[in-house]
Amino acid sequence: MRTTTLGRNGPAVSELGLGCMGMSPGVYGPTEETEGIATIHAAIEAGITLIDTGDFYGMGHNEMLVRRALEGVPRTRVVISVKFGGMRDPSGVFIGQDGRPQAVKNFLAYSLRRLGTDYIDIYRPARLDPAVPIEDTVGAVADMIRAGYVRHVGLSELGAETIKRAHKVHPVADLQIEYSLMSRGIEKTILPTTRQLGIGITAYGVLSRGLLSGRVPSSGSKGDIRIVRMPRFQQGNVEKNLRLVEALRQIGDEKGATPAQLAIAWVRSRGADIVPVLGARRRQQLKETLGALELKLDAADIARIEAAVSPSGTAGARYDAPQMAHLDSEAQA
Numbered sequence: 001m002r003t004t005t006l007g008r009n010g011p012a013v014s015e016l017g018l019g020c021m022g023m024s025p026g027v028y029g030p031t032e033e034t035e036g037i038a039t040i041h042a043a044i045e046a047g048i049t050l051i052d053t054g055d056f057y058g059m060g061h062n063e064m065l066v067r068r069a070l071e072g073v074p075r076t077r078v079v080i081s082v083k084f085g086g087m088r089d090p091s092g093v094f095i096g097q098d099g100r101p102q103a104v105k106n107f108l109a110y111s112l113r114r115l116g117t118d119y120i121d122i123y124r125p126a127r128l129d130p131a132v133p134i135e136d137t138v139g140a141v142a143d144m145i146r147a148g149y150v151r152h153v154g155l156s157e158l159g160a161e162t163i164k165r166a167h168k169v170h171p172v173a174d175l176q177i178e179y180s181l182m183s184r185g186i187e188k189t190i191l192p193t194t195r196q197l198g199i200g201i202t203a204y205g206v207l208s209r210g211l212l213s214g215r216v217p218s219s220g221s222k223g224d225i226r227i228v229r230m231p232r233f234q235q236g237n238v239e240k241n242l243r244l245v246e247a248l249r250q251i252g253d254e255k256g257a258t259p260a261q262l263a264i265a266w267v268r269s270r271g272a273d274i275v276p277v278l279g280a281r282r283r284q285q286l287k288e289t290l291g292a293l294e295l296k297l298d299a300a301d302i303a304r305i306e307a308a309v310s311p312s313g314t315a316g317a318r319y320d321a322p323q324m325a326h327l328d329s330e331a332q333a
């Protein structure tokens with residue numbers, strides 16, 4: 001697998017990343033821990049070096065799963081990206097963001113312990129804490145870089161103006177943000193800004209949480225946030241969205257590719273500064289994901305793909321209204 005550098009100041013990473021969120025309970029329904037760990041092993045075997053997690057994914061569970069998967073793997077072989085700041089109560093309900101400098105250092109201390117490592121490669125606030133200037137939050141991460149506990153500053157779901165302010169405090173490696181055929185909001189102001197500043201993009205939701213694979217959870221699936229609250233999966237919307245995926249499937253059939261592979265290849269075609277972070281949680285999904293690297297799209301393919309699946313044709317927003325309200329990236333759009 002080829003490697004690339006995240007932005008002008010970031011680390012070298014594989015051209016695809018693996019996001020581990022869905023391997024923990026409480027996100028996408030039932031999970032299989034051993035299969036999650038086997039998927040991380042298979043990803044590393046295939047050359048993936050960028051591993052993404054968050055301290056609030058499964059409330060520490062995800063970091064501990066990543067730790068188990070990385071036992072015996074040389075530390076320098078992986079680039080660990082960790083999100084912090086999302087606070088949850090014991091029942092798992094999200095109760096806000098904390099971006100205060102002392103909270104950043106506290107979150108980091110616990111993440112280092114759970115991950116069983118001396119340093120985190122990329123450390124990022126998951127969302128903007130509206131009560132704390134971004135300069136203070138990023139300043140605390142910069143302090144931790146100087147102290148040797150973190151290597152790079154990352155950001156997540158911020159708008160262009162906030163990105164500029166953060167970058168003035170310390171050079172930013174990458175912005176993690178949703179980007180797919182169905183969610184192209186970053187193209188207007190965010191992408192031009194990250195490109196101007198030399199900040200890389202790690203794109204999540206490349207499959208719109210699996211929708212673009214054409215496989216959706218059944219309505220009775222327990223503990224699946226897609227069924228509980230994600231607009232694109234709600235009845236009335238999901239049928240329309242799956243029709244778009246069928247149009248994608250027809251194009252894929254001609255090219256010997258699945259809809260998911262076309263969706264991944266399309267994101268990759270948007271620029272060398274964009275590294276898709278896929279949420280494969282089973283080895284079979286990883287295999288499909290890796291297959292997308294072989295796919296070559298020409299201008300005519302891209303035009304057909306964009307005609308088949310577009311943000312304007314997609315039914316439902318990428319998050320529900322309360323979550324959209326917490327996205328600085330959407331507030332500035």
Ligand SMILES: NC(=O)c1ccc[n+]([C@@H]2O[C@H](COP(=O)([O-])OP(=O)(O)OC[C@H]3O[C@@H](n4cnc5c(N)ncnc54)[C@H](OP(=O)(O)O)[C@@H]3O)[C@@H](O)[C@H]2O)c1
Nearest residue numbers: 019020021022204205206207208209210213279280285288
């Ligand atoms: N910064 C942020 O705000 C933020 C937000 C969300 C996620 N993330 C990060 O980004 C990663 C990916 O996010 P996502 O869950 O939105 O990603 P995604 O890649 O759009 O969707 C992942 C889901 O798609 C389904 N899927 C079907 N075929 C697949 C295939 N070939 N490869 C991968 N998945 C396939 C799986 O669900 P089934 O197994 O149910 O079929 C899987 O859980 C997360 O793990 C997390 O690390 C960051």
